[in-house]
Amino acid sequence: MNIAQKLSDFWTEFTSSAEVIVALSVSVVVFAVLYFYMIRFLLDNKSGGLVVIFVLSMILGAGIISLSNMDSAIYLVIPAIYLVILIVLYSVELKRIIWAHMNMKLADVKHAGGRSYDEEKVEHCISEIIKALQNMSKSDTGAIIVLSTGNIPSQIIDSGVKLEADISSELIESVFFPKTPLHDGAMIITDTKIVAAGCFLPLSQNLDNIPKDLGTRHRAGIGITETIDVVSLIVSEETGIISIARAGRISRYADFATLKKTLNKYYWQELESARK
Amino acid sequence: MDNEKYNGNQFESGENKAKTVWRNIGIGALALFVAVLTVVVINI
Numbered sequence: 001m002n003i004a005q006k007l008s009d010f011w012t013e014f015t016s017s018a019e020v021i022v023a024l025s026v027s028v029v030v031f032a033v034l035y036f037y038m039i040r041f042l043l044d045n046k047s048g049g050l051v052v053i054f055v056l057s058m059i060l061g062a063g064i065i066s067l068s069n070m071d072s073a074i075y076l077v078i079p080a081i082y083l084v085i086l087i088v089l090y091s092v093e094l095k096r097i098i099w100a101h102m103n104m105k106l107a108d109v110k111h112a113g114g115r116s117y118d119e120e121k122v123e124h125c126i127s128e129i130i131k132a133l134q135n136m137s138k139s140d141t142g143a144i145i146v147l148s149t150g151n152i153p154s155q156i157i158d159s160g161v162k163l164e165a166d167i168s169s170e171l172i173e174s175v176f177f178p179k180t181p182l183h184d185g186a187m188i189i190t191d192t193k194i195v196a197a198g199c200f201l202p203l204s205q206n207l208d209n210i211p212k213d214l215g216t217r218h219r220a221g222i223g224i225t226e227t228i229d230v231v232s233l234i235v236s237e238e239t240g241i242i243s244i245a246r247a248g249r250i251s252r253y254a255d256f257a258t259l260k261k262t263l264n265k266y267y268w269q270e271l272e273s274a275r276k
Numbered sequence: 277m278d279n280e281k282y283n284g285n286q287f288e289s290g291e292n293k294a295k296t297v298w299r300n301i302g303i304g305a306l307a308l309f310v311a312v313l314t315v316v317v318i319n320i
Contacts (some may be wrong), residue, residue: 009320029311
């Protein structure tokens with residue numbers, strides 16, 4: 001049977017009953033959605049070449065199966081192989097998407113609670129964080145502090161050491177003091193508590209927009225803000241420059257006023273809206 | 277930044293948003309073509 005005859009038979013079958021039309025249309029929609037997300041994911045990860053190979057292999061596979069007497073279900077092996085390749089090659093990126101969009105298991109972080117926010121305590125926290133950042137900047141001590149609203153995945157908290165300690169510049173500086181066990185990881189702050197320190201963060205893969213002179217610490221600080229709505233405060237070990245990362249973007253040379261503004265926004269806007 | 281929208285990993289301006297829509301339409305068309313091809317091939 002030639003291809004024209006097969007297509008003619010398919011069309012006759014397709015138009016034979018409403019049930020067949022609905023079943024095939026649903027199949028097309030399901031496959032289209034699957035392919036849409038697959039192609040978009042590959043393009044987002046700068047893998048346009050894989051998309052071209054995928055489409056060409058689907059067209060070539062269609063030709064081979066139509067011309068031969070092979071079981072047509074074998075055709076599904078092609079998208080299945082691509083799905084496996086995608087999962088294996090992009091497991092880190094997929095994990096980030098899951099963190100960002102699915103109901104991730106969040107770390108159990110206690111909030112200070114309701115509106116009974118003690119303004120004096122918040123001002124104390126803000127001044128202690130700024131003092132620690134400026135001291136570490138002066139002494140070229142590398143540091144990453146992540147300001148979260150309790151939206152940090154538990155895997156990140158578990159990768160470090162839980163502290164649940166009150167915020168103080170002495171504690172922050174001690175944690176990041178070189179050669180101490182926790183100095184190389186990130187410190188997670190939620191509300192008025194230092195939740196954990198020495199935590200591992202996902203590195204940013206957005207290499208095009210990150211200046212070459214920024215190292216792994218900055219990439220980690222930016223990486224976490226790409227997937228989760230948090231703010232990272234980063235002190236460069238080489239230059240002592242304080243940077244603020246938010247939503248995958250970094251602004252460098254943060255001075256006292258910028259830090260104060262960022263921390264005020266965190267305490268009085270972001271935490272407030274997270275509690276609602 | 278006030279008139280920009282956060283889209284998950286970057287702030288998106290109006291021009292970029294239009295570009296993203298057209299990109300998604302292109303991807304959608306390609307995905308639909310491959311989906312139709314798949315359904316036709318596995319049913320003939």
